[in-house]
Amino acid sequence: xxxxxxxxxxxxxxxxxxxxxxxxxxxxxxxxxxxxxxxxxxxxxxxxxxxxxxxxxxxxxxxxxxxxxxxxxxxxxxxxxxxxxxxxxxxxxxxxxxxxxxxxxxxxxxxxxxxxxxxxxxxxxxxxxxxxxxxxxxxxxxxxxxxxxxxxxxxxxxxxxxxxxxxxxxxxxxxxxxxxxxxxxxxxxxxxxxxxxxxxxxxxxxxxxxxxxxxxxxxxxxxxxxxxxxxxxxxxxxxxxxxxxxxx
Amino acid sequence: xxxxxxxxxxxxxxxxxxxxxxxxxxxxxxxxxxxxxxxxxxxxxxxxxxxxxxxxxxxxxxxxxxxxxxxxxxxxxxxxxxxxxxxxxxxxxxxxxxxxxxxxxxxxxxxxxxxxxxxxxxxxxxxxxxxxxxxxxxxxxxxxxxxxxxxxxxxxxxxxxxxxxxxxxxxxxxxxxxxxxxxxxxxxxxxxx
Numbered sequence: 360x361x362x363x364x365x366x367x368x369x370x371x372x373x374x375x376x377x378x379x380x381x382x383x384x385x386x387x388x389x390x391x392x393x394x395x396x397x398x399x400x401x402x403x404x405x406x407x408x409x410x411x412x413x414x415x416x417x418x419x420x421x422x423x424x425x426x427x428x429x430x431x432x433x434x435x436x437x438x439x440x441x442x443x444x445x446x447x448x449x450x451x452x453x454x455x456x457x458x459x460x461x462x463x464x465x466x467x468x469x470x471x472x473x474x475x476x477x478x479x480x481x482x483x484x485x486x487x488x489x490x491x492x493x494x495x496x497x498x499x500x501x502x503x504x505x506x507x508x509x510x511x512x513x514x515x516x517x518x519x520x521x522x523x524x525x526x527x528x529x530x531x532x533x534x535x536x537x538x539x540x541x542x543x544x545x546x547x548x549x550x551x552x553x554x555x556x557x558x559x560x561x562x563x564x565x566x567x568x569x570x571x572x573x574x575x576x577x578x579x580x581x582x583x584x585x586x587x588x589x590x591x592x593x594x595x596x597x598x599x600x601x602x603x604x605x606x607x
Numbered sequence: 608x609x610x611x612x613x614x615x616x617x618x619x620x621x622x623x624x625x626x627x628x629x630x631x632x633x634x635x636x637x638x639x640x641x642x643x644x645x646x647x648x649x650x651x652x653x654x655x656x657x658x659x660x661x662x663x664x665x666x667x668x669x670x671x672x673x674x675x676x677x678x679x680x681x682x683x684x685x686x687x688x689x690x691x692x693x694x695x696x697x698x699x700x701x702x703x704x705x706x707x708x709x710x711x712x713x714x715x716x717x718x719x720x721x722x723x724x725x726x727x728x729x730x731x732x733x734x735x736x737x738x739x740x741x742x743x744x745x746x747x748x749x750x751x752x753x754x755x756x757x758x759x760x761x762x763x764x765x766x767x768x769x770x771x772x773x774x775x776x777x778x779x780x781x782x783x784x785x786x787x788x789x790x791x792x793x794x795x796x797x798x799x800x
Contacts, residue, residue: 423686426737546621546628547683548757549690552741582744586620586628587681589742 411436418452419560421463421553445475471540480529529570538577544585551588563596572596609669609677610652612636616659623684631682642787662745674751681757688735692755693718694747695740710748717752728789
């Protein structure tokens with residue numbers, strides 16, 4: 360009996376010592392990993408933060424009551440890069456639509472704009488005929504690749520915005536919406552068309568070189584915005600100016 | 608005449624409380640088909656029940672029918688009254704070979720004329736009408752005078768809040784009557800020398 364008790368006591372002491380030893384080893388490994396992590400980071404500030412200057416922007420704001428769009432001037436801190444500017448301006452437009460008393464209510468706000476790519480429009484297949492033009496499913500992606508690598512003075516895709524061209528030619532804006540924004544968008548031809556047109560018109564009003572606009576959702580082509588407005592088309596931004604409703 | 612009740616089957620379209628767009632469009636299509644048949648029109652519908660019909664198939668049905676007019680019926684909770692749309696494709700020479708996705712471009716001028724006639728009929732019936740251009744799958748492939756007809760809750764006047772529910776039988780009957788009158792006027796216009 361006492362033999363068994365001695366063995367149990369010995370086993371308990373052994374396990375206790377092993378547990379303490381493992382805890383010590385794990386603590387030391389954690390400390391070493393933490394030190395390696397800190398050593399790999401350079402926390403010294405090497406670049407001063409850029410504070411964007413406030414500039415005037417024109418938003419073409421949709422109104423469901425009479426299916427019209429009205430220009431609205433705002434002063435916003437805008438980055439110098441055109442792609443970033445487009446993203447900030449469209450974000451502000453969607454913020455207005457997310458307000459409780461919005462005339463064209465759409466939930467989501469600025470988070471609905473994933474990215475905005477600006478590409479040379481002439482890189483696409485020839486001149487655009489008509490208000491909208493058919494483009495194959497992979498063409499936007501191909502154009503994005505071409506614009507980022509072959510566009511004159513293209514700066515490459517980084518940080519959610521891109522590709523500035525310095526040739527002064529017309530540009531194609533590829534607006535990447537988020538699936539959350541699309542999922543919460545009201546269904547209907549009028550509502551969806553107004554959203555598309557106000558985005559196109561706002562882009563053209565602030566970046567006049569943007570003459571064509573295409574839409575992606577989470578980086579992928581999608582058939583419609585919320586069951587109606589065709590998102591497989593290339594829209595002519597210059598056609599989507601302010602409108603008056605045609606109610607009697 | 609071709610009547611295209613939008614959505615159907617798995618594609619419910621918009622959801623407005625307990626109402627589904629596919630049911631509202633079918634109800635108005637059936638009602639309008641009866642009115643037009645009673646007036647002697649040959650009517651082709653893209654669906655007569657709750658079945659899914661692809662946008663391409665809808666355009667195929669319309670194009671095979673060689674119709675005098677195609678009306679794609681939609682419903683929405685946004686805005687008020689009636690929204691009518693014609694394809695945003697730029698008008699093109701009818702003599703050119705049409706691409707499938709832009710076939711409507713040769714008919715845009717006639718579609719705008721149809722929209723004008725239907726607008727007059729709806730205004731005469733006291734409806735609040737908004738006109739516009741849109742890029743709508745199916746509509747852009749139709750080779751006939753085509754409009755997308757979207758009805759919202761009825762607004763009494765511009766700027767007022769919508770009052771009548773989308774599934775109100777009296778409202779739908781009034782819409783169908785006005786559309787039928789408009790299509791009758793369109794047919795009469797087509798017969799004029």
